[in-house]
Amino acid sequence: MLGYLLRRMISLGLSLLVASALIFSVVELVPGDPASFMLGTGAQPETLAALRSQMGLDQPLPLRYARWLAAILQGDFGQSFTYKTPIAGMIAERMTVSLPLAVMALLLAAVIAFPVGLFAAARRGRIGDAAVMGGTQLGIALPNFWFAMLLVLLFSVRLRLLPAGGFPGWGQPVAALTALLLPAVALALPQAAILARVLRSALIETQGQDYIRTARAKGLSAAQTLRRHALRNAMVPVLTIMGMQFSFLLAGAIIIENVFYLPGLGRLIFQAISQRDLIVVQSAVLVLVAAVIAVTFLVDLAYAAVDPRLRRR
Template sequence: MIAFLARRLVATLATLLAASVVVFLVLEVLPGDPALLMLGTEARPDTLAALRGQMGLDQPAPLRYAAWLGDMASGQFGVSYTYGRPVGELVAERLAVTVPLALMALVLSVAVALPLGILAAARHGGAGDWGVMVFSQLGISVPGFWTGMLLVLLFSGQLGWLPSGGFPGWGNPGAAFAALVLPAVSLAFYEAAIFARVTRSAVLDTLREDYVRTARAKGLGWRAVLWRHVLRNALAPVVTILGLQFSFLWAAGTLVIENVFYLPGMGRLLYQAITQRDLIVVRDVVMMLVGVVLLVNLAVDLLYAAIDPRPRAGTGG
């Protein structure tokens, strides 16, 4: 297990380093002067020179990359030109919205998808199976922002049960939770569709294994076989998809939904930084998102190894 963990840590660090090189080079090859791009053509020369010094543009690119890498390793991020505040402070504030939103969406999607996937596999070819497949296809096909707008029209416009957007802060937990319900459902609808389909396929594949037929031949009941033997072995691919989808929720899913519902989260921060040409925030936030995705994938690898020991037992993997 220690060797397995060491290999995964080395791969994660190597990937993070490669991603930092890509992010730095992408901003480097942008046409024109980055400081001029941020301030506009009407910027005063002294203001332009000050921003160039703040961004380190008066130094060679390798030195700027090394300094940026060292600052990130020590937890010292840059200062946003638009907000005039350290990027770390901005991110800490926005995480208080994005993390609960992503977790709510993940919990909702798993709570809906796992029973539906198991039901579809247990009723393979029946009405329940067809119903779950229709739900899955619908959830994958409908964009999240469209689902969000429909939910706003129904629960905010027609019924008036939930707010249509904005975030009051966690000073009032009830209002804050209510503000995240519709965005979380919008995200969970798509995620639940994927989880339900993956769960159905995994359970069906496991049901065809020889040990399942042996257990049934020994007289073990259907429910006992399903819960004792099938589900644990079927969870491995589900856990993998779960980690990938949580990374999607964190890095991409909230980018659209937070702007639809005007939530001050990480996705909206990145969108505003792009529109305001705040390249310092864009660079640091993108690297933070990459780091979170890699950490989630590392956690999924470890959880997968705990469920199924075969990957860590093999010499290659």
Template structure:
């Protein structure tokens, strides 16, 4: 178990190192000078020179890379060129929206998908299965921004239960949560649909296994066999999908953030790109890569928790 854990940690550190090199090089290989790229065509030589100094572009490649990585390790991401505030502060503000939103959506999608997937498996071929699978197909097919707009129309405009957009902040936990509810649902629905389908097929495959027959021969009912023996064994593919979905939710919620005017990470990186703020782009990208790798690491640990055969 310990060696499995150490192996995973090692893999995580290696991935991070490789990713940081790749991101650094990508920014470096942008044709021309990063400073003049950021300032555009009409910049004066003096402005470019100032920015170069500010970006520390005058040092060697290796020194600059080490300075960048070293800064990040200490939480120093540099100063945003467009906002003129430390990138770390920007990220912190945005993360306060994006992270809870991603977790919220993930909880919703799991809470929806597991009962639905189990129900579809238990009633395989009968109308609950067909109904659920048809609904899942629709859930996957509907673009989530369109579904988001429908949610706004119904719950914000017609019923007026929540506001149509914006973020109320975490001063009041209830208000913060309320402003994330519609976006979380909009994000969770297609994810839940995918997850339910994966769970159903994993469960159906598990139910073919010999140990399911053994469980039935012991006198367990179908239902109990499904919950006690099949569900955990079907957990690995479900975990894999969950991990991928969480990474997506963290970074890929950009359209939903725009629909609901949420100040999240997706919008930050989008603005960074349009405004050529390479410092923001570089740092947020690295942060997202870190999040993805961290989630992968956690998923690996979850595998071992689920399946004792992997704990070596």
């Protein structure tokens, strides 16, 4: 068990290192460096050179990478070119919105998907299953911003129960949670549809296994067999998908953040790209990669928790 985790940690640490080098060099290779962007097109070459040397941009690439990495390991992501504020603080602030939003959306998706997937698998080939398959197909096909608009129309405009947008900050916890509720639902619906379908097909495959027949011969009903034996065995593909969904939700909520006017990570990245604030883009992407790798590790842990055969490796 310990060996398995250790090996996974080492391999994930290495992927993080490779990813950081890749992110760094890609941004470096893009034509037009930050200095020229900051000074605009009409800048004097001497001024440009002075600024470059001041920013350390004239140093050799590997050295700059090493410095950049060392600083990041101490929590210093540098300063945003446009806002002149520390990037670490900006990302941390946005994370207080994006992270809870992603967690809420994923939990909601799971809460919807598990009963639906179990229901469909238990009624495989019957009308209930067909209804679920049709409904989830629609859920995947319809974009989440469309759900977002419907939700706003219903809960904000008509029923006046929930705010239509904005984020009051965590100083007011209840208001903050309420503000995240509709966006989380809008994000969760398509993910729930995907997850329900994955769970259904994993359950159906598991139900064909010999140990399910053994369980039936023990005297368990079909429903008991599904819950007690099939579900856990079907968890590996479901966990894989959930890990991918969480990573997507963390940064992929940009449209929803715009619809609900939320100060999330997606909007920060979008603004930074349009303002050519490359150092912010670089840092945000690195944070996202780190988050994905951390989630992958958690999923690996979950695999081992589910399947005793993995613990011995």
